[in-house]
Structure formats: C-alpha cells, structure tokens
Amino acid sequence: MDAIPTSIFYIGAAILGLELGGLASIFIQRWIDELPVLKPGRSRCPSCEHTLAWRDTIPVLSYFLLGGRCRHCDNPIGGQYMLVEISCLAWSLAVAYHFGLSLEWGVHLVLGTMLIAGSFIDFETFLLPNRITIGGAGLALAASFVLTEGPDWQDAMAGALFGGGLFWIMQHGYRLWRKEEGLGTGDIKLMCMIGAMTGLSGLPFAILVGALTGAVGSIVYMLSPSGKGMKTRIPFGPFLSLGCMTYILYGEPISRWWIAL
Ligand SMILES: [Zn+2]
Structure with a gap:
C-alpha cells in the first residue's frame, strides 16, 4: 500500500x-437484447440504431455532455446506463x-459489478443470467x-449450499402452497453466489437485509402507478444483492455491535 499513494x-x-x-x-444491454455478449462492436442507440462514437460512450460524462439524448435522433438515451456506471463507481x-x-x-x-449487472437485468426482465449467478458462485468459491x-x-461452500438449498425449499414450498411460481430458479443460483461470498456465518445478515429492503421495495412497487396492487411482481435479486453487498462492507461491525447489545 505504501508503494502507491492512497490518493492515486x-x-x-x-x-x-x-x-x-x-x-x-x-x-446488460446485449444480454437483454439477446445479442452475443462478447462480440466486439460499438454500442448503438436503442431508438435509431445509429452506431455511437467513442466520445458518446464515455461513462457518465457523455450522458451529461449530450444532455441524456441521442446525438442523431434526440430520443432519451443512457439514463439507466449512467445509473449502472455510478453504482459501479460507488x-x-x-x-x-x-x-x-x-x-x-x-x-x-x-463480484459486486456482477451483482449490479444482475440486479439491473432482474429489474428489467425478472431473469438472472447464469453467467452471473453460476459464474459468480464459482469465482467466490475459488x-x-x-x-x-x-x-x-x-x-463459503456451506454458505453456497445452504443459501441455494434454503431458496430451493422456499420455491417448492411456495409452489405447493399457492400453486404458482413465487421464486425463480435464478434466485436460487444467486443465493449460491451470495452464500459463497458471505459464508454461512454472514448469510443470515445478508438475507435479513435483503428481506427488509425487499419488503420496503414491494410496498413502493405495489403503490406505484404502474403497479398492480397485491399482484405486482417484484424481482428479489436486487434486494438480495444489496443485502450481500451491505454485509461485505458493514457486516462485521454491525454483528459486533449486535453481539455487544
Ligand atoms: Zn438515436
């Protein structure tokens, strides 16, 4: 750490x-559009399909330089992507x-960048790519x-097995009880990744934060004008990811504070 000044x-x-x-x-964009993710190629405007020049794809900066609009067709562009970039920066x-x-x-x-990407995809599609969940579980275990x-x-291994197992049981329990799908299989795989990141010891904290923020999120979703009341579907991945990332940053001090109480 001494070799490189902190500010640098x-x-x-x-x-x-x-x-x-x-x-x-x-x-995120290519996965949702079902385009090859690893194929090199420039980003396009989703409205007019104009290829974007490199100067229009500088993280965050381009968004403000262009006023959030496409240079060619003037349609709004990049707001969501700026949120992704700022989340990753933070x-x-x-x-x-x-x-x-x-x-x-x-x-x-x-791992956090993968959780952020997965969360934005889950918000939009209610799906979680295996590349993120299984790939992330493998990376965290390694x-x-x-x-x-x-x-x-x-x-980490116990966390992955217990996290995935718990959500698998919940998925099957919900199916038997309500005769409909409540949890996606993507959520189960995501919990394997999260369990491997937090370990079994950190898993209760991550799930608790995920459940609490998810409950608040559900209420906001249900009350929002685009919601369908009690029938509103809510993606759980973003909230579970938030719980995991909160544990990584603050789990230890909060656990110590909790035990001291
Ligand atoms: Zn355009």
Whole structure:
C-alpha cells in the first residue's frame, strides 16, 4: 500500500469502477437484447440504431455532455446506463476504502459489478443470467481458497449450499402452497453466489437485509402507478444483492455491535 499513494489508488479505483460500469452496461444491454455478449462492436442507440462514437460512450460524462439524448435522433438515451456506471463507481470506492489495495479489493470489485449487472437485468426482465449467478458462485468459491479476509473455503461452500438449498425449499414450498411460481430458479443460483461470498456465518445478515429492503421495495412497487396492487411482481435479486453487498462492507461491525447489545 505504501508503494502507491492512497490518493492515486482512489483515483485508479474510481476510473476502474467507471470502466467496469461501462462494460456492465454493454453486458446488460446485449444480454437483454439477446445479442452475443462478447462480440466486439460499438454500442448503438436503442431508438435509431445509429452506431455511437467513442466520445458518446464515455461513462457518465457523455450522458451529461449530450444532455441524456441521442446525438442523431434526440430520443432519451443512457439514463439507466449512467445509473449502472455510478453504482459501479460507488461500489469500487467503497471496497477500496474497506479492503485497501489488495486482492480482496479486486475480487470484490468484480463480484459486486456482477451483482449490479444482475440486479439491473432482474429489474428489467425478472431473469438472472447464469453467467452471473453460476459464474459468480464459482469465482467466490475459488477466491475463498486464496483470500485471507472473508469466509474460508468450508464456510463459503456451506454458505453456497445452504443459501441455494434454503431458496430451493422456499420455491417448492411456495409452489405447493399457492400453486404458482413465487421464486425463480435464478434466485436460487444467486443465493449460491451470495452464500459463497458471505459464508454461512454472514448469510443470515445478508438475507435479513435483503428481506427488509425487499419488503420496503414491494410496498413502493405495489403503490406505484404502474403497479398492480397485491399482484405486482417484484424481482428479489436486487434486494438480495444489496443485502450481500451491505454485509461485505458493514457486516462485521454491525454483528459486533449486535453481539455487544
Ligand atoms: Zn438515436
């Protein structure tokens, strides 16, 4: 850490967060449009399909330079993607502050970016890509062998199995009880990823935060003009992800405070 001044590290973390946010936006857009995700190619305006020049795709900055509108057709563009980029920027700085310049920071930067991308996709489509959930579970499990901070591999493995298992039971229970789908299979796989990130010991905290914010979110959803009252469908992935990311940043101090009470 001494080799690189802290300020330089934070500037680097900010730039990396924004760039990853830009990549995440491209992934989200292409995944939803069912386009090949890894094929190189420039972004297009969703309204007029004009190919965007590089200067129109600089994270956050382009949005403000263009006033949130396409240069060619003047339709609104990029508002959602700016939210993705700002979320990734905030996450990168938060884990930089929490972990310092370390492998822990790099791994959590990537895993958090995956959760952010998954959350935006879930909001839009009620689906979670396997590339994110299964890929993230694999990455988090592999990281548990290497990282010194966070769960050891037994804890990560137990978290993945218990998180996924619990949601699998809930999915089947709900199906038997209500004769309809409540939880998606994507949520089960997401819980494997989250369990591997928090470990079994951190899982209750992450689920509790996810359930509480999800309950608040559900009420907001139901009352919103586009909602359908009690029949409104709510994506759970974003709230579970929020619970996981809150645990990564604040789980330990809050748990200590809780035990002290
Ligand atoms: Zn356009």
